[in-house]
Amino acid sequence: MKAKVYVTIKQNVLDPQGSAVQGALHTMGFEEVGKVRIGKYLELNLNTSDRAEAEARLTAMCEKLLANTVVEDYRFELEG
Amino acid sequence: MKFAVLVFPGSNCDIDCYKAVEDTIGQKVDYVWHTTTDLSGYDAILVPGGFSYGDYLRCGAIARFAPVMNEVVKAAEEGKFILGICNGFQILTEAGLLPGALRRNNGMKFICDQTQLEVANNNTAFTSEYNEGEIINIPIAHGEGNYYCDDETLAQLKANNQIVFRYAGNTNPNGSVDNIAGISNERGNVVGMMPHPERAVDQLLGSEDGKRMFTSILNAWREKNGAAVNS
Numbered sequence: 001m002k003a004k005v006y007v008t009i010k011q012n013v014l015d016p017q018g019s020a021v022q023g024a025l026h027t028m029g030f031e032e033v034g035k036v037r038i039g040k041y042l043e044l045n046l047n048t049s050d051r052a053e054a055e056a057r058l059t060a061m062c063e064k065l066l067a068n069t070v071v072e073d074y075r076f077e078l079e080g
Numbered sequence: 081m082k083f084a085v086l087v088f089p090g091s092n093c094d095i096d097c098y099k100a101v102e103d104t105i106g107q108k109v110d111y112v113w114h115t116t117t118d119l120s121g122y123d124a125i126l127v128p129g130g131f132s133y134g135d136y137l138r139c140g141a142i143a144r145f146a147p148v149m150n151e152v153v154k155a156a157e158e159g160k161f162i163l164g165i166c167n168g169f170q171i172l173t174e175a176g177l178l179p180g181a182l183r184r185n186n187g188m189k190f191i192c193d194q195t196q197l198e199v200a201n202n203n204t205a206f207t208s209e210y211n212e213g214e215i216i217n218i219p220i221a222h223g224e225g226n227y228y229c230d231d232e233t234l235a236q237l238k239a240n241n242q243i244v245f246r247y248a249g250n251t252n253p254n255g256s257v258d259n260i261a262g263i264s265n266e267r268g269n270v271v272g273m274m275p276h277p278e279r280a281v282d283q284l285l286g287s288e289d290g291k292r293m294f295t296s297i298l299n300a301w302r303e304k305n306g307a308a309v310n311s
Binding site (some may be wrong): 007013014016017020040065066068070071 | 137138141142145173176180181183184185186187188226228229249255
């Protein structure tokens with residue numbers, strides 16, 4: 001089973017990288033761009049076919065290591 | 081008194097910490113590798129700066145699960161003195177020993193510079209040799225030192241007097257909430273800070289204002305152990 005994990009900075013926490021990219025896009029003439037948030041994308045191959053178990057394990061992975069929930073949110077998708 | 085300086089793959093301020101202990105207070109000090117599973121012989125633990133595990137994923141995120149960190153948690157519970165500097169501060173927040181997190185500097189750049197710090201709380205084992213409100217000259221060197229905590233946590237930090245250092249005046253270099261440069265846990269035996277006191281222990285280095293952090297720790301340990309002896 002394949003998991004895709006997305007980690008993003010919380011909406012109420014300043015994302016300096018996102019702000020810099022937003023500024024660059026505006027400079028380039030892409031004025032329609034509002035807020036930009038930069039995050040991380042992780043692909044994990046899981047040796048399991050039990051979807052419920054995979055979800056529980058992924059949640060634990062995100063809470064413990066993959067995201068710092070003080071400043072980041074996470075979500076994941078399972079394929080296969 | 082005996083100090084441990086933790087060493088992770090990628091630590092690069094471990095030698096500075098070791099030398100600072102030797103040069104400022106002349107106490108015993110050992111390098112302790114991250115796989116160590118016993119810190120019972122140490123009275124104080126220094127978590128040094130650097131780029132542990134390459135700072136992969138997030139600063140301190142992987143180091144926080146090194147075997148030695150279980151022992152650091154135990155030592156914190158036992159009331160031993162723990163000081164995390166720079167990457168060490170990031171590791172202690174990731175480990176949950178200190179509240180909040182360190183974000184990318186708001187100016188996006190890695191900053192290597194002298195900073196003026198205000199001693200916000202001199203009633204700790206780490207700062208008793210300073211005057212409250214004293215301005216001291218300590219260098220920083222970080223790309224991710226922008227301290228963040230939510231409003232509720234900030235109110236708790238203030239109420240419990242856990243803010244130990246602030247960037248003085250209008251000199252906040254990285255966007256930290258409330259100009260915070262260093263904090264303690266509620267009990268006061270764990271301190272984390274982005275600036276580097278171990279790099280400010282001799283005028284040759286540009287400042288010796290960091291010295292008194294080490295003398296403060298030694299004094300606190302002596303008071304706690306009722307010992308005036310140099311051990």
